[in-house]
Amino acid sequence: MKGLPRVAIVGRPNVGKSTLFNRMARRRAALVHDEPGVTRDPLEAEVEWAGRRFVVVDTGGYDPRGEAPVAVQVVGKVHEAIARADVLVLVVDAQQGLTGLDAEAAEQARRAGRRVLVAANKVDDPARSDLAAEFYRLGLGDPVALSAEHGRGVGDLLDAIVARLPEGVEPPPDQGLEPVRVAVIGRPNVGKSSLINRLLGYERLITSPEAGTTRDVVDSRCRHEGRDFVLLDTAGIRRRSRVLAGTGGDLERVSVSKALASLKRAHVALLLIDAMEGFTDQDRRLVRQVEQVGCGLVLVVNKWDLVEKQTGTLERYEKGVRSAYPLLEWVPMVFASAATGQRVRQALTAAGYVYEQAGMRVPTATLNASLQAAAALRQPPSHKGRRLKILYGTQVAIRPPQIVLFVNDPDLVHFSYQRFLERHLRAQFGFAGSPMRLIVRAREGWDRRGAPAGPAAPPRPTRPQGGITMAESPGRSRWTVAVIGAGSWGTALAMHLADRGTAPLLWARRPERAGEIARLRENTPYLPGITLSPLIHVTSDLEEALEPPILLLALPAQTVRAWAERARGWIRPEHVVVHGSKGLEVGTLLRVSQVLRQVLPDHPEGRILTLSGPNHAEEVVRGVPSTSVLAGGDPDVQARVQQLLMDRRLRVYTSDDLVGVELGGALKNVIALGCGISDGLGYGDNTRAALITRGLAEIRRLGAQMGAHPFTFSGLSGLGDLVATATSLHSRNLRAGRAIGAGRRPSEVLREGPMVVEGAPTAHAAVRLGEQRGVELPIATAVHRVLSEEITPREAVDSLMGRDPRGELEALDLAGPKDDL
Numbered sequence: 138m139k140g141l142p143r144v145a146i147v148g149r150p151n152v153g154k155s156t157l158f159n160r161m162a163r164r165r166a167a168l169v170h171d172e173p174g175v176t177r178d179p180l181e182a183e184v185e186w187a188g189r190r191f192v193v194v195d196t197g198g199y200d201p202r203g204e205a206p207v208a209v210q211v212v213g214k215v216h217e218a219i220a221r222a223d224v225l226v227l228v229v230d231a232q233q234g235l236t237g238l239d240a241e242a243a244e245q246a247r248r249a250g251r252r253v254l255v256a257a258n259k260v261d262d263p264a265r266s267d268l269a270a271e272f273y274r275l276g277l278g279d280p281v282a283l284s285a286e287h288g289r290g291v292g293d294l295l296d297a298i299v300a301r302l303p304e305g306v307e308p309p310p311d312q313g314l315e316p317v318r319v320a321v322i323g324r325p326n327v328g329k330s331s332l333i334n335r336l337l338g339y340e341r342l343i344t345s346p347e348a349g350t351t352r353d354v355v356d357s358r359c360r361h362e363g364r365d366f367v368l369l370d371t372a373g374i375r376r377r378s379r380v381l382a383g384t385g386g387d388l389e390r391v392s393v394s395k396a397l398a399s400l401k402r403a404h405v406a407l408l409l410i411d412a413m414e415g416f417t418d419q420d421r422r423l424v425r426q427v428e429q430v431g432c433g434l435v436l437v438v439n440k441w442d443l444v445e446k447q448t449g450t451l452e453r454y455e456k457g458v459r460s461a462y463p464l465l466e467w468v469p470m471v472f473a474s475a476a477t478g479q480r481v482r483q484a485l486t487a488a489g490y491v492y493e494q495a496g497m498r499v500p501t502a503t504l505n506a507s508l509q510a511a512a513a514l515r516q517p518p519s520h521k522g523r524r525l526k527i528l529y530g531t532q533v534a535i536r537p538p539q540i541v542l543f544v545n546d547p548d549l550v551h552f553s554y555q556r557f558l559e560r561h562l563r564a565q566f567g568f569a570g571s572p573m574r575l576i577v578r579a580r581e582g583w584d585r586r587g588a589p590a591g592p593a594a595p596p597r598p599t600r601p602q603g604g605i606t607m608a609e610s611p612g613r614s615r616w617t618v619a620v621i622g623a624g625s626w627g628t629a630l631a632m633h634l635a636d637r638g639t640a641p642l643l644w645a646r647r648p649e650r651a652g653e654i655a656r657l658r659e660n661t662p663y664l665p666g667i668t669l670s671p672l673i674h675v676t677s678d679l680e681e682a683l684e685p686p687i688l689l690l691a692l693p694a695q696t697v698r699a700w701a702e703r704a705r706g707w708i709r710p711e712h713v714v715v716h717g718s719k720g721l722e723v724g725t726l727l728r729v730s731q732v733l734r735q736v737l738p739d740h741p742e743g744r745i746l747t748l749s750g751p752n753h754a755e756e757v758v759r760g761v762p763s764t765s766v767l768a769g770g771d772p773d774v775q776a777r778v779q780q781l782l783m784d785r786r787l788r789v790y791t792s793d794d795l796v797g798v799e800l801g802g803a804l805k806n807v808i809a810l811g812c813g814i815s816d817g818l819g820y821g822d823n824t825r826a827a828l829i830t831r832g833l834a835e836i837r838r839l840g841a842q843m844g845a846h847p848f849t850f851s852g853l854s855g856l857g858d859l860v861a862t863a864t865s866l867h868s869r870n871l872r873a874g875r876a877i878g879a880g881r882r883p884s885e886v887l888r889e890g891p892m893v894v895e896g897a898p899t900a901h902a903a904v905r906l907g908e909q910r911g912v913e914l915p916i917a918t919a920v921h922r923v924l925s926e927e928i929t930p931r932e933a934v935d936s937l938m939g940r941d942p943r944g945e946l947e948a949l950d951l952a953g954p955k956d957d958l
């Protein structure tokens with residue numbers, strides 16, 4: 138709702154503001170009750186009328202004379218809502234007539250300098266519109282006579298509002314991800330409203346130590362890690378019996394039933410418990426409630442700052458809570474403090490994760506392989522000589538995941554075996570934080586007592602190979618993520634995402650290429666023979682490509698600057714930019730993340746990352762088990778991207794060594810070229826092993842000098858990627874090197890295309906970097922001289938082998954100055 142004009146409904150208590158709000162928002166969300174002052178927290182809703190969209194805000198009753206602490210806070214909230222509004226609707230009660238408080242509220246509204254409309258409510262009898270005339274005296278123009286209760290006159294009011302909205306174009310309706318609806322639940326006074334205030338970043342809801350302050354279900358939107366969340370605040374949930382017997386009366390009962398109803402609207406519940414009080418019976422009941430409703434769960438241990446800690450306190454605490462209820466074993470726990478803000482946002486990260494997990498869909502083939510493995514691990518039970526047979530299983534629903542098991546005889550499924558199966562499936566697939574439904578059915582055609590009546594073929598799997606896919610949720614835009622660059626790597630990444638159920642947008646720089654890929658559903662020059670998933674939307678429209686919050690850049694390193702300059706105008710601060718380029722910029726000697734930061738100086742540093750590792754596009758696209766590493770960015774952003782990409786085919790690690798990971802990925806290409814040259818010359822495995830090992834030594838030397846962690850080069854983006862590139866026929870660098878070693882002219886080989894040979898420009902940059910920083914790089918220098926046609930491949934080998942004797946570990950600086958570029 139960001140960017141929409143705002144309309145605030147104001148007025149003294151009990152004039153019918155909430156009823157009017159509900160009419161305008163066409164819903165029954167605000168509590169409507171005869172007791173004055175019921176609505177305390179501002180409610181918001183998006184309204185569309187006569188082609189315009191705006192946000193309507195319901196405020197608490199304006200009563201500056203009220204002395205209760207809550208009444209004082211309400212006045213503050215009303216002022217806040219007025220200050221943020223473009224148009225004010227002052228609601229008055231036409232049946233009661235003009236009161237002193239109406240006049241005061243009108244004065245406040247006038248002073249705010251906003252456009253004001255007077256809504257004379259409760260004109261239930263159309264013949265009595267004259268009742269509204271009296272309010273003309275407020276000096277705010279013609280009052281609109283209406284009856285919010287019956288809906289009469291509300292259209293006229295909406296017309297009048299639209300006529301007063303500021304000029305301008307509202308942003309298009311949000312086409313991003315479906316917002317994750319989060320219900321914040323817990324016993325009274327565990328800090329629900331404080332937590333929400335923290336998450337929203339400003340005092341949005343009224344908090345008070347008085348139990349039961351938040352009487353209404355209040356929806357509030359916020360964004361976290363590029364995703365929208367709707368927080369549903371609830372009344373403190375108490376046991377129904379206590380409420381009924383308690384003192385709150387009617388109003389409290391309404392609040393509690395609405396709070397429970399909000400669980401039904403939620404994707405994920407954040408259950409707050411009080412760290413000092415521990416996990417209580419009431420908390421257990423709430424977990425059961427969540428499990429019955431079927432939404433996801435995150436447990437937030439609030440007030441953790443107040444707990445005295447010794448070694449192992451957290452682990453002991455966690456163990457105790459998890460053992461209190463079976464589902465809790467699988468639920469993310471966040472130890473937070475709403476008072477200090479500590480780890481509060483992690484609760485949203487966890488909620489996003491649980492949302493994704495609950496939407497996971499396991500292909501039937503994978504599920505059945507897992508069920509077979511389970512049966513091998515633990516023999517199914519038998520009774521009176523008959524053994525349980527699990528014929529096949531299939532996942533029939535998500536949120537929560539529902540798996541139907543077809544068996545020979547459901548009576549043979551003992552509770553403990555069902556529990557074992559659930560544990561086994563969770564251990565394999567996760568479904569973290571989500572209840573899981575295992576439904577056992579007798580397969581039709583099976584005689585309960587004996588053999589099959591017909592062939593028992595399992596249903597055809599939806600995808601030929603295994604792997605887990607994330608379901609596309611209703612309303613979830615296809616564009617969570619855009620892959621920028623439709624070469625080999627970009628296409629493979631897009632396919633990987635699509636296989637996980639995330640519909641990506643794939644940007645190709647040339648319209649004709651985008652058109653061809655879209656038409657053929659194949660990227661023929663780069664990944665021939667691979668049929669593109671229908672979930673991939675191909676575009677060459679850069680503005681469209683920059684809509685999604687996550688951008689995965691798969692561009693040649695030398696082209697990143699020009700692309701970022703073109704994209705700059707559309708890149709928003711919330712964009713997470715992950716680049717997969719493996720190279721150094723020749724002109725500036727910068728790493729690609731540095732290039733991005735130079736072009737986008739105001740972009741949050743925590744949102745620029747790199748993904749690197751031994752990942753040949755040709756193999757990733759086939760789902761060959763692969764590993765990769767994500768570096769840079771804030772840990773929570775890393776976690777989000779990790780979660781976006783990771784599954785049982787691509788295992789994604791994280792690292793905080795951006796310099797090392799980028800340098801490893803860039804420089805291994807140079808060494809791989811060298812290995813190719815050696816192969817082309819007809820040398821053998823000894824030479825390749827020598828080049829890999831000594832090449833890594835010089836990468837580490839330069840890296841350490843630039844502030845990288847030396848161990849990074851023994852990792853996936855160092856040794857791992859070097860081995861993959863220097864030994865695989867998929868590698869363009871290796872192939873180019875081989876052609877050159879075999880006698881072809883480097884300039885000709887490098888011009889051939891269409892695929893980029895990153896090692897060539899990077900060799901040039903590396904040599905200059907080495908000179909600048911006084912680091913010896915003999916292999917990179919030899920490769921560079923061959924590529925520039927200064928020396929022949931054979932001369933290069935002679936020059937390397939003829940160097941002065943030295944110790945193997947000589948000049949291996951393990952720590953150098955931080956890279957300050």
Ligand SMILES: NC(=O)C1=CN([C@@H]2O[C@H](COP(=O)(O)OP(=O)(O)OC[C@H]3O[C@@H](n4cnc5c(N)ncnc54)[C@H](OP(=O)(O)O)[C@@H]3O)[C@@H](O)[C@H]2O)C=CC1
Pocket residue numbers: 622623624625626627645646647650663691692693694696699700717718719720752753754755891892893895
């Ligand atoms: N291939 C792989 O397995 C992996 C590659 N990488 C890295 O990813 C990056 C991209 O490699 P990869 O996809 O393999 O490269 P490819 O050679 O397969 O494709 C290059 C892509 O870049 C596009 N391109 C070329 N020039 C420009 C430009 N000036 N502006 C924008 N786009 C341009 C090409 O478009 P067009 O077709 O229109 O020319 C093409 O889509 C490299 O840094 C590489 O090292 C990382 C991991 C794995």
Ligand SMILES: O=C(CO)COP(=O)(O)O
Pocket residue numbers: 719750751752753754806809858861862867868869870871893894895
């Ligand atoms: O980086 C790659 C694999 O990890 C791809 O290497 P090439 O660019 O040499 O094909």
